[in-house]
Amino acid sequence: MSDMTAARIHKEEPHLIPVKTPVHLEWLRRQRNRPLLMKYFRQTRPITKSQQKQWRKNLNRKNARLFIVAAGGRWIGYVGFNPIDWRHKHAEFGIFILPEFQGGGHGKAAMRLLLEYGFVKLKLHKIYSDVIDYPNERRFEFYRKLGFKKEGRNKEHYRKGGRWFDSIPFSMFKSKSKK
Numbered sequence: 001m002s003d004m005t006a007a008r009i010h011k012e013e014p015h016l017i018p019v020k021t022p023v024h025l026e027w028l029r030r031q032r033n034r035p036l037l038m039k040y041f042r043q044t045r046p047i048t049k050s051q052q053k054q055w056r057k058n059l060n061r062k063n064a065r066l067f068i069v070a071a072g073g074r075w076i077g078y079v080g081f082n083p084i085d086w087r088h089k090h091a092e093f094g095i096f097i098l099p100e101f102q103g104g105g106h107g108k109a110a111m112r113l114l115l116e117y118g119f120v121k122l123k124l125h126k127i128y129s130d131v132i133d134y135p136n137e138r139r140f141e142f143y144r145k146l147g148f149k150k151e152g153r154n155k156e157h158y159r160k161g162g163r164w165f166d167s168i169p170f171s172m173f174k175s176k177s178k179k
């Protein structure tokens, strides 16, 4: 992709496409396996096609809302809730923006769409994520800028590459949402 294309897409407002088809799922699998993104996820190895198929089979669709983030006619990332706890009105979210489209405001814009969908349409009370605390972690700024608050620290919560990492739960409540 040329710099011109990235610059053009940086100006476009993103929108969300519900993940429905095998083409969507295969695209997500391939992107998640990119080393520049995979290092931020809980997965430690590339996801195979059969693992993806099994994951989809086990996915409780009532408790998940997954979206591809699109802008300027390109698929540029993912946002979604999984799982949603309907009884307690909370949901865990995930997000990624492809490295070539990061830093252009798409993450923030896509997250705002997801927050609006979660708080207004799904009527959730709380939206959260549990973020792995790598050394020199700067991504927390992203959550803070959106209005998420740090809830504490989960000690040695994830194991990656033979090492333990803490994680930081970030959350937002409906009453505190800027929407």
Ligand SMILES: CC(C)(COP(=O)(O)OP(=O)(O)OC[C@H]1O[C@@H](n2cnc3c(N)ncnc32)[C@H](O)[C@@H]1OP(=O)(O)O)[C@@H](O)C(=O)NCCC(=O)NCCS
Pocket: 037, 040, 041, 094, 095, 096, 097, 098, 101, 102, 103, 104, 105, 106, 107, 108, 109, 131, 138, 139, 140, 141, 142, 143, 145
């Ligand atoms: C985190 C992520 C979604 C941010 O997406 P993005 O499109 O690059 O973010 P934006 O350009 O919308 O940035 C929004 C704000 O957060 C800040 N921000 C984003 N990523 C940041 C980082 N790594 N360090 C510091 N600040 C960051 C930006 O400076 C910006 O601030 P501003 O509003 O004052 O300009 C993206 O970097 C990503 O996909 N990372 C890898 C996967 C990941 O970490 N997912 C989340 C955990 S599962």
